[in-house]
Amino acid sequence: FDLIHYGHHTFLQKAKEQGDALIVALEPDEHIQRKKNRQPVHTQRERAEILSALTYIDAIILLPYISDERGYKELVEKIHPFVIAISEGDPQKDKKQSQAVIIGATVKEVVPLMPRFTTSSIIENY
Numbered sequence: 001f002d003l004i005h006y007g008h009h010t011f012l013q014k015a016k017e018q019g020d021a022l023i024v025a026l027e028p029d030e031h032i033q034r035k036k037n038r039q040p041v042h043t044q045r046e047r048a049e050i051l052s053a054l055t056y057i058d059a060i061i062l063l064p065y066i067s068d069e070r071g072y073k074e075l076v077e078k079i080h081p082f083v084i085a086i087s088e089g090d091p092q093k094d095k096k097q098s099q100a101v102i103i104g105a106t107v108k109e110v111v112p113l114m115p116r117f118t119t120s121s122i123i124e125n126y
Contacts, residue, residue: 002032003041004050007087007114013056014110015085021058023079024051030065073099081105088113 001008016022026048032040042050048060061079066072076084076099084096084107097107 001026001047001051002036004047007111009054010114011085011087011111012051012054015083016056018083018085018108018110019081022056023059023061023081024057025061025063025075025079026051027063028065031063069095073102076100076105077103083108085110087111 012022012024026044028044029040032038040047044062048062051057051060061075063075066075072095080103082105084100084105086093086096086107086109088109088111090096090109093107099105100107
C-alpha cells in the first residue's frame with residue numbers, strides 16, 4: 001500500500017472476514033520507489049500508523065526490502081497464514097499460490113478489481 005484509500009479499506013475488511021486475525025505485511029519505501037518509479041506518498045511508518053487506526057487489523061509487519069522471492073517465501077512460512085487474501089487481477093497471484101501450497105494455505109480473491117480506487121488514478125485525477 002502507498003496512499004491508503006477506499007479500495008484498500010474494502011480489501012482489508014474482506015480479508016479480515018476470511019479468518020480470526022488479519023496480519024498486514026507492509027512493504028518498505030524502497031519497494032514502492034522501485035515498483036512505481038516514484039517516491040511513496042506516505043512513508044512506511046506513516047502507512048503503518050494509518051493502518052493501526054483500523055480496528056479490524058490485528059498486526060502490522062514492517063517489511064525490510066526483499067529483493068527476491070525466497071524472502072517472501074520465508075515470510076509466509078514464518079507467519080503461516082490459513083488464507084492469503086488477494087484482489088482480482090493480483091499480478092503476484094501465481095507466486096502467492098505456490099507459497100500457499102507449501103504451508104497448506106488457501107489463496108482467496110476477496111474483492112473485485114476496483115480501477116477507480118488505485119493510488120495512481122487518485123494521484124492522476126486529483
